Amino acid sequence: MSREPSTGTIASGAPARPAGSRGEAEETGFPGTLPFGARLGAAMDDHGPLCVGIDPHAALLAAWGLTDDAAGLREFSLRVVEAIGARVAAVKPQSAFFERHGSAGIAVLEETLAALREVGALSILDVKRGDIGSTMGGYAQAYLVDAAPLAADAITVSPYLGYGSLTPALEAASASGRGLFVLGLTSNPEGATVQHATASSGRAVAAMIADGAAASNAAARAAGTLGSIGLVVGATIGDAARDLGIDLAATNAPLLAPGVGAQGAGEAELARVFGAARAQVLASTSRGVLGAGPDPEALRGAAGRAALEAGRALRR
Numbered sequence: 376m377s378r379e380p381s382t383g384t385i386a387s388g389a390p391a392r393p394a395g396s397r398g399e400a401e402e403t404g405f406p407g408t409l410p411f412g413a414r415l416g417a418a419m420d421d422h423g424p425l426c427v428g429i430d431p432h433a434a435l436l437a438a439w440g441l442t443d444d445a446a447g448l449r450e451f452s453l454r455v456v457e458a459i460g461a462r463v464a465a466v467k468p469q470s471a472f473f474e475r476h477g478s479a480g481i482a483v484l485e486e487t488l489a490a491l492r493e494v495g496a497l498s499i500l501d502v503k504r505g506d507i508g509s510t511m512g513g514y515a516q517a518y519l520v521d522a523a524p525l526a527a528d529a530i531t532v533s534p535y536l537g538y539g540s541l542t543p544a545l546e547a548a549s550a551s552g553r554g555l556f557v558l559g560l561t562s563n564p565e566g567a568t569v570q571h572a573t574a575s576s577g578r579a580v581a582a583m584i585a586d587g588a589a590a591s592n593a594a595a596r597a598a599g600t601l602g603s604i605g606l607v608v609g610a611t612i613g614d615a616a617r618d619l620g621i622d623l624a625a626t627n628a629p630l631l632a633p634g635v636g637a638q639g640a641g642e643a644e645l646a647r648v649f650g651a652a653r654a655q656v657l658a659s660t661s662r663g664v665l666g667a668g669p670d671p672e673a674l675r676g677a678a679g680r681a682a683l684e685a686g687r688a689l690r691r
């Protein structure tokens with residue numbers, strides 16, 4: 376990429392993270408990397424609890440003066456990486472907006488993930504995979520091993536074929552120091568019809584998913600570090616977690632919180648939804664920052680403001 380250098384600060388004053396944040400294998404037992412939870416915790420300490428999504432909607436491509444094709448997609452994505460990739464805790468490409476351009480879009484997604492690695496940014500690929508265990512093994516090979524062209528630091532997964540169906544992904548993530556974000560209480564209003572339903576155990580479906588994540592993160596909890604198996608909990612869910620008897624803090628899970636910005640949540644909602652679990656939260660916004668582009672300074676300014684707001688709500 377021959378764009379601006381990735382040094383300097385966003386408006387919040389958060390320093391750029393040096394490239395190459397993976398390493399220190401011996402301390403962890405992981406081959407070549409710290410566990411994802413530890414790396415995410417360090418990134419949130421350095422940059423504030425904000426993840427910015429790369430969601431190249433057709434309307435955003437147009438607003439940035441770009442073509443709605445793979446060339447426009449590439450320009451958009453690499454501009455975002457260059458402007459803010461090294462200045463926020465994590466970046467979350469949304470696979471759907473790459474997939475809609477077919478194989479050329481997937482090639483751009485590979486390049487975007489490589490560019491994130493290059494600037495030292497943690498990548499969370501929002502791809503929401505879930506299938507029977509044997510097929511889940513294929514997805515694990517696609518996203519969670521070092522040699523995979525689409526390898527990310529973490530991916531989103533769907534537990535609605537049963538938490539146990541995620542085992543191949545859980546194992547691959549553990550073996551390579553990567554992470555998962557399991558859909559728990561999603562930010563869309565329709566999610567409640569399934570996630571709030573009561574299972575045969577008497578627990579709500581979302582509570583059972585949170586129990587699964589807590590079990591996956593038990594060893595990290597014992598070691599005093601944030602777990603690597605996160606939950607997606609929307610910043611828009613109001614009191615749902617409490618109402619369903621879910622103790623989010625007890626899961627020791629990083630909590631990816633979409634819904635900030637374009638979906639209406641802000642500081643007040645983050646504070647209300649997460650309460651005692653707020654230190655685990657990575658607030659996530661896409662259009663709320665991307666809408667400020669294409670000017671890199673404007674993108675940095677929007678990301679800086681969003682990071683400040685998330686920090687005020689979650690780190691007091």
Ligand SMILES: O=c1ccn([C@@H]2O[C@H](COP(=O)(O)O)[C@@H](O)[C@H]2O)c(=O)[nH]1
Nearest residue numbers: 469561562563609633637638660661662
């Ligand atoms: O519960 C969920 C899970 C994922 N998402 C994804 O996050 C972004 C939100 O984009 P905005 O522009 O900030 O609304 C998008 O990629 C969703 O697929 C979510 O919104 N809610």
